Amino acid sequence: MPIFVIFIVVSFSFYLFYKVKEVRSRAIYEKNWLSSKAKLALGLFLTAFGLNIFTMVNTKPQLWVAIIFCVYGLFLIIAGYKRYKYYLPFAIEEAEQHKSLHKA
Secondary structure (H helix, E strand, C coil): CHHHHHHHHHHHHHHHHHHHHHHHCCCHHHHHHHHHHHHHHHHHHHHHHHHHHHCCCCCHHHHHHHHHHHHHHHHHHHHHHHHHHHHHHHHHHHHHHHHHHHHC
8 A cells, every 4th residue: 555655665764864863963861862763763664564564465474474563563663652751851951951051
């Protein structure tokens, strides 16, 4: 289905975007926060890829591959979201401290 293909391309683009930002970041909590966003995007990519495979299943091995992609993608989404919520306040505090240091 074309909607899954679009979702696959967009989520993989976000994954690459956040990975590049993570590598370029020097702040520790911001790096962890960006890593969690990248993990979320990768989970969305794998889940969309697995759902796309479901639309074209012909054999049992294809079905198992689709299930594995979906389950692992959902695991990454959940883990990424939990990490995102955990690191967000620290990243905000770190950004405010960085801002106040450069302001003075």
